[in-house]
Amino acid sequence: MAFISSGYNPDKPMEDRITDIGPRKFDEFYPPVIAKNKGKWLYHEYLRPGVLVHVAQSGDEVYTVRCGGARLMSTTHIREICEIAEKYCDGYVRFTTRNNIEFMLSDKSKVDPLVKDLEGRKFDGGSFKFPIGGTGAGISNIVHTQGWVHCHTPATDASGPVKATLDELFTDFQNHRLPAHLRVSLACCLNMCGAVHCSDIAILGYHRKPPMIDHEYLDKMCEVPLAIAACPTAAIRPVKMELPDGKKVNSVAVKEERCMFCGNCYTMCPSMPLADTEGDGIVIMAGGKVSNRISAPKFSKVVVAFIPNEPPRWPTTTATIRKIVEAYAADAHKYERLGEWAERIGWERFFEKCELDFTHHLIDDFRDPAYYTWRQTSQFKF
């Protein structure tokens, strides 16, 4: 392969350099019906799961067909999206915050042909390329992080558990049977690039073993003071030590009983890896929300302390999520989010109805706020 220059001259990096121009301006990409009616929409409706209509004051209508997709996406797949958008949508398409793909039509008669076309497209392995759904009182796409595909700190994979979970929850992606919408998110470590901490159900990768220490290299690869400062529990201290060959080096020691396995030290110091086949796995959290609807936004709570990684399909994780979804679907009131349901029935009842064990790991013991999560009333349920 011959090197093809873009025009960039490495000897004169500043020559004709263009910087600080920011993104492309949004209105270049609006379909005409959007440009015309922006700020003048009247109402919307779900015609069926995955198909929306928005009606403007002008009387214009825009029909949206929403499809799920893996956020890890090849250019081959994007070109197929383009081909569909050119065939039906005059070459416009958009993506949602939850990694769904939206095809918009201003002509209602094109909805059915587009739906039929999308439903017929499958990968060679048999899965749908463009499943339609992700609206209303159902389960939308799972937002997630990189996992083993591209990240250096994960405690689990992302794309794999997401695929396995969405296979399990697929009917609810295409249905409106739940009491309210239910948002599932995955973050492959507690850095939470995916910010799963306010999801109805969160799948979180977690390490359970303190870092190993690569004494021979640590001082060469890391700033010792930064590694020490990185620890939220002050478990790391500097040490001078002798290697087996008699060489004296500066390194660190970890007070293991203080380690909360956050991996923040590893972020600052590559000589302190935590990853471990048996140690790493999944925490399930539940009951969070970001909307201000009826009740205030809330954090997800840890309801399962640990499930081992079970690649390739994480069966215990998906079965646990299924149990929570079914208990919620059977018992919650209309409009009630999972966390609102848990608070109404009481967490003791939540564990009973979801058939989950309550273990000491689920009682907060991290700093002052923990105290306020313990029950300080005689009101409880038998």
Added chain:
Amino acid sequence: MAKHETPMLDQLESGPWPSFVSDLKQQAEVRAKNEANIEFQIPQDVVEDLLGVLELSYKHGRTHWKHGGIVGVFGYGGGVIGRYCDQPEQFPGVAHFHTLRVNQPSGKFYTTKYLRELCDLWDLRGSGLTNMHGSTGDIVFLGTTTPQLEEIFYELTHKYNQDLGGSGSNLRTPSDCIGQARCEFACYDTHDLCYNLTEEYQDELHRPAFPYKFKFKFDGCPNCCVASIARSDLSFIGTWRDNIKIDAEAVAAYIGGEIPPNGGAHSGRDWGPFDIQKEVIDLCPTHCMWMEDGKLMINNKECNRCMHCINVMPRALHIGDDRGVTILAGAKAPILDGAQMATLIIPFMKVEPPYTDIKEKVIEPIWDWWMEEGKNRERLGELMKRQGLQKLIEVLGVNPDPRMVQEPRSNPYIFWKEDEVPGGFKRDINEFRKYHQR
């Protein structure tokens, strides 16, 4: 014949949900055949090696990516994340596999022309694998080599008028909800505010000068579809301060069962006929609604704009006309001291271009304070926790307001300042002793 056997990943090809494994395999095949005759600038079998290293992670239960590594484009401190494989001999195609973050357009609308241009660039100079989109909102280009970084940046800026996004201790790529483009709930133009601030603060976005990352997110209404209240250092949530507009005829149509509630969001189950008392009035968190002579009434002064009634009856109830934004600060995910939700700092502000008040009265004073006082890797919310909400109120020069708290303090340990107490703190002990024996 695949380059690497992937028996575990192959099991992720079955089932209905789109399989990323199948997509990776189709991409590997397209590159191997190369019918478009592309002069690939990184290894042709990069996707096969990615499948191989991923299979190895499935076998080991551990990642095979090394810690970052400092790579980037000249003059920028963000936008590129270095990534190296820890088994480069076995998987040479992904030995260097850097990420570029490409700043997405507001609302994530695209023309296919533009998407195809990005695909052409990325097929030539990268793996052809992307995230559409990353968690913060960027278009993520996954996997290229160091010599290609400047070339990609040059083509992006020269041919496509497109810049990189943020990474590291800088302003991260701002992101927004669909907003007024296609949503009747949006109380301000999220796309324009997001774009305007992104352009205004390009220097902060590309050149890390902050203690840690800083995120803006823009939600058009309190439904918070981009989760700004949970995920951003500064959260802009659209709101209004006049009355919800009621279309009485449409209310009657909902009651009469002519229009499905909540836009038809509950169509998968028979919940019985719509009951406005049970489903709207009784669920209103402030109990500010009632029926009078068959008409829906709202005491708007008591409304806290939770959106429930509007969500349930979007054809009958509409957001008010005196619109603006509520600003909250300090949200973050758990690292390090636990997750924090954003705290309300500005109950209401009008949102009008060129957004001078938002910039000069909110963003810039907060940045000045945080850059002066924030410790290395301390998020704004952590600084707020350490120095107190009072300090931030002082920085903003706004009046304390009961809207900023859940409840007043339940301890009396007030840190009175000397100038708040008549006569100050300096006193004469001898004068005191004249009246009080030892």
